[in-house]
Amino acid sequence: MTPPDVLVIGGGIIGRVAAIELATAGATVTIVDAGTNAGSHANAGSLHVQMQSRFIRLFPEQAPNVEAALPLYKQAASVWADLEARIGDCELTRQGGLMLAEGEAQMAFLEDKARREERRGLDVTLLDRAALDRIAPWIGAQIVGAELCRDEGKLNPLLAGRRLEAECRRLGITVVTDSVQALERAGGGMVAHGRRSRYAAQEVVIAAAWGSGVIVRDFGVDIPTRAEPLHMNITEPCAYQIAHLVQHAERPITFKQFKSGQIVIGGGWPARDNGPDAVPSVRADSLLGNVALAARLVPAVGRLRLIRTWAGMNTTADGGSILGRLAREPRVTMAVPGDAGYTLGPLIGQMAASIVLGQAPPADPAPYAPDRFAAATA
Amino acid sequence: MSEPALEFDGRAVPFREGQTIAAALTEAGQRAFRRTAKDAPRGIFCGMGVCQDCLVTVDGVPNRRACMTKARAGQRVTTGEPFPALDLDARLPEPAPARVLEPEVLVIGGGAGGLSAAIAARAAGAKVVLVDERPVPGGQYYKQAASGAPLDAQQSEGAALVAAARESGAELLGGVEIWGAFDGPLFLAEQDGAALILRPKTVIVATGAYERPVMVPGWTLPGVMTTGAAQTLWRSYRTLPGRRVVVCGSGPLNAQVALELAEGGAEVACVAELAPMPFGKPFAAARMALADPALTLKGFGLLRGLRRRGIALRYGTALRGIEAADGGLAVTLADRRDGSRVVEVDAVCMNAGFEPQNEILRLLGAQMTYDAVFGHLRCTRSETLETSVPGVYAVGDCAGMGGAPAARVEGRIAGRAAAAATGHGEAYDLFAELRTLARHRRFQRGLWRLYDVRPRPPEPGQGETILCRCEEVSLAEATEGHGRNPGHVGTLKRGTRIGMGRCQGRYCGPVATRLVAGWSGAEIADRSFFAPRVPIKPVSIASILAAQEALDDAP
Known part of the structure; x- marks a missing residue:
């Protein structure tokens, strides 16, 4: 079979990896990216494998979808390491992630969570304070214990972004800045209408995160992708001393140090949404709450200075990934990740490319089929 | 009594009361204050807390600005390191109690415009708080001495304005670094390590400007500083920037500071003025002279002073490069x-030239337009100097270059208007003030025509020129980065780290914006610049924690 001409809508982690896989297989690939309010460009670089307490609390109805997909997260973290081996150093490490508990109730929550995660094949251990002190004595005194998930890690997304761009260039992938407004069948292929131009291809991969649902609404699916603007903070650099990704059993936070020295504090505090074409802005309550929480969990950072904050778009739908050909329009392959999309990105990108190429994907895509969103009045 | 001394890298460095660490080190001949991630030496550059390049470790606390930190006896200062070790056993510092202030009129900036605004608003009866970043108010034009009597008429005029502001009953707070500006408006600040929370009814932003450098190879070397930094060293701390100096660029400040430094005992090699000899521009000179004969005369006096001291003022002369040589430059x-x-x-x-310090205005959403002549943003303002954001006023150079005399008038107008907006007095009868303001603006227009402050890109042939001091990004790297992913300054930032450092892109941002516009053939607009972000200046995490606790406790 001759590899097709493929249009990839969205140039974030999934679109880039899908494009790289497709181009490697010989396809002619064009990426069209709107260049505004992307998730990958603003991502903070956590490799999430254990269930995030924030997500369970905020979206309890979606939590079962995330739990069912836990093996996918574990596999995705490995795929990231493979990707780094291919594209070059992204400051990736997998020394594990700690989820901290502040009292017995939180510890009990972690115990239950760890049992469920272990059943899905995750490498998790519960640590009491003495055990925690042996690996992370710098954690605040109020913390009684933690869950350690050894599958977790972190990377520097700016560096990864540059490596992916270079790989796309090397493979001759065309990257266009434009915002796709509509998609239609034309003859034997598809045509995407952007604000600036139109793009014809035999196959289309939709990797447009929160912008994906609207692009395919005329194809019998009603995919509720929503933008969730989130806040992040970064300090000035210091010596690399903190290897783990740090989270909390009840409160939203991710805390990690890039190997290049800066500490990134995030974890899902809300930012102000300024609409689809304007960058979200930082809210005072999120900045104060997020950074104050970090200082309480890791008191050693108190004397460090915060030098920048920013906001970017996370995408939510139903917690699970949305992956596969549309039943009504099989030339369109959806590639939208579930929660913690940056972690899942390379694996979902590879799976989408396999589907387009007619090959067996590296994981079973059946649970993520987009037709679960079949429109009621199609 | 022996003079007090601090310790720098184990060596005793004497200082005089009131001097900053930067002034004491400079006086002791110590040029390099820190080393960068690429192991380059850096020293004092802006002298006003903007560039974040003079960072030293003070009593174990890394990344303190030597130019803003007072010297104290027995202080242990060491060369700033790029990656200082975290003390992992450290407990959270006990935060000093946070203060919450809710004035009717908040004035941000204690220079010519801010002081005038505070006096006017207070005179109308409003409750006024003025905050300034420096410990001593006066701003960059009036540059007050840290100790001792005024040096000249300019300092005396400033001292009188400061005294009037104090007597007015406005609350003047020094050493206040505003790091957060949010809708409301809500301002978050740090004062001596304690959190300060400001929720004013109206705000007058008078944050002034900072200097535009000449980006050439070697402009980041220790010993190279802005003319204003040298002036602060001399006027505020009686410290000469060096024994033998050269002054480069364009504009009236350069000749003035050259003369001041010479009078202070420095040998001035020359003043290299980029603009051609002004005889070719008689109309501009005449317009200036008509608008303000006194200031014009002051300018002639300056030139006479330089001549008398044998200091060459070389017109049409550009700085091409700086190299470290023989312990000098x-x-x-x-x-x-x-x-x-x-x-x-x-x-x-x-x-x-100058770049307006408009971060607070931009964060609050005030409308800006690009002024191609000066190459910077101008804030859109009403006749009473209110911005497009109701209750937010902008006076002086932060709204676009206008000079200190105009800033004073603008401060008076905005002070009265802000007071009136909070129920004090009426801001009518602005006619006389507006006429004076028009005259000052005419003078400025004539003045700047004699100089050459058009923004110009670094020489394309000198790819090694650093654009981003913080992240050490060169022109060649920026050019290559743009080639990879053209068209947008935000993309260039992510691709090269240009503008991602501690100074928030204050020096490289305008240059990168103009370069990207030039390369991609796009017009420059407000949104062409790096998006403004909090913190406006780096802020300690302990201070953020203190602010969070204070706001959490608030009803």
Whole structure:
């Protein structure tokens, strides 16, 4: 079979990896990216494998979808390491992630969570304070214990972004800045209408995160992708001393140090949404709450200075990934990740490319089929 | 009694009461204060807390600005490191109690415009708080001495304005660093390590400007500083930037500071003025003279002073590069007639115009337009100097260059208007003030035509020129980064780290914006610049924690 001409809508982690896989297989690939309010460009670089307490609390109805997909997260973290081996150093490490508990109730929550995660094949251990002190004595005194998930890690997304761009260039992938407004069948292929131009291809991969649902609404699916603007903070650099990704059993936070020295504090505090074409802005309550929480969990950072904050778009739908050909329009392959999309990105990108190429994907895509969103009045 | 001393890298460095660490080190001949991630030495550059390049470790606390930190006896200061170790056993510092202030009129900035605004608003009866970043108010034009009597008429005029502001009953708070500006408006600040929370009814932003450098190879070397930094060293701390100095760029400040430094005992190699000899512009000179004969005379006095001291004012002369040489600096200057020459100095002062400090205004959403003549943003304002955001006023150079005399008038107008907006007095009868303001603006227009402060990109042939001091990104790297992913300054930032450092892109941002516009053929607009972000200045996490606790406790 001759590899097709493929249009990839969205140039974030999934679109880039899908494009790289497709181009490697010989396809002619064009990426069209709107260049505004992307998730990958603003991502903070956590490799999430254990269930995030924030997500369970905020979206309890979606939590079962995330739990069912836990093996996918574990596999995705490995795929990231493979990707780094291919594209070059992204400051990736997998020394594990700690989820901290502040009292017995939180510890009990972690115990239950760890049992469920272990059943899905995750490498998790519960640590009491003495055990925690042996690996992370710098954690605040109020913390009684933690869950350690050894599958977790972190990377520097700016560096990864540059490596992916270079790989796309090397493979001759065309990257266009434009915002796709509509998609239609034309003859034997598809045509995407952007604000600036139109793009014809035999196959289309939709990797447009929160912008994906609207692009395919005329194809019998009603995919509720929503933008969730989130806040992040970064300090000035210091010596690399903190290897783990740090989270909390009840409160939203991710805390990690890039190997290049800066500490990134995030974890899902809300930012102000300024609409689809304007960058979200930082809210005072999120900045104060997020950074104050970090200082309480890791008191050693108190004397460090915060030098920048920013906001970017996370995408939510139903917690699970949305992956596969549309039943009504099989030339369109959806590639939208579930929660913690940056972690899942390379694996979902590879799976989408396999589907387009007619090959067996590296994981079973059946649970993520987009037709679960079949429109009621199609 | 022996004079007090601090310790720098184990060596005793004497200082005088009131001096900053930067002034004490400079006086002791210590040029390099820190080393960068690429192991380059850096020293004092802006002298006003903007560039974040003079960072030293003070009593174990890394990344303190030497130019803003007072010298104290027995202080242990060490060379700033790029990656200081975290003390992992450290407990959270006990935060000093946070203060919450809710004035009717908040004035941000204690320079000519801010002080005038505070006096006017207070005189109308409003409850006024003025905050200033420096410990001593006066701003960059009036540059008050840290101790001792005023040096000259300019300092005396400033001292009188400061005294009037104090007597007015406005609350003047020094050493206040505003790091957060949010809708409301809500301002978050740090004062001596304690959190300060400001929720004013109206705000007058009077944050002034900072200097535009001449970006050439070597402009980041220790000993190279802005003309204003050299002036602060001398006027505020009686410290000369070097024994032998050269002053480069364009504008009236350069000649003034050259003369001040010479009067203070420095040998001034020359003043290299980029603009051609002003005889070719009689109309601009005449307009200036008509608008303000006194200031014009002051300008002539300055030129006479330089001549009397034998200091050459070389017109049409550009700075081409700076190299470290023999414990000093070898500076290459080029003019249109006899080509290039090299002067050996130990300090280089540079000023090629100004950039407005408009971060607070932009964060609050105030409308801006691009002024192509000055190459910076101008804030859109009403006749009473209110911005497009109701209750937010902008006066002086932060709204676009206008000079100190105009800033004073603008401060008076905005002070009365802000007071009136909070129910004090009426801001009518502005006619006389507006007429004076028009005259000052005419003078400024004439003045700047005599100089050459058009923004110009670094020489394309000198790819090694650093654009981003913080992240050490060169022109060649930025050019390559844009080639990879053209069209947008935000993309360039992510691709090269340009503008991602501690100074928030204050020096490289305008240059990167103009370069990207030039490369991609796009018009420059407000949104062409790096998006403004909090923190406006780096802020300690302990201070954020203190602010969070204070706001959490608030009803």
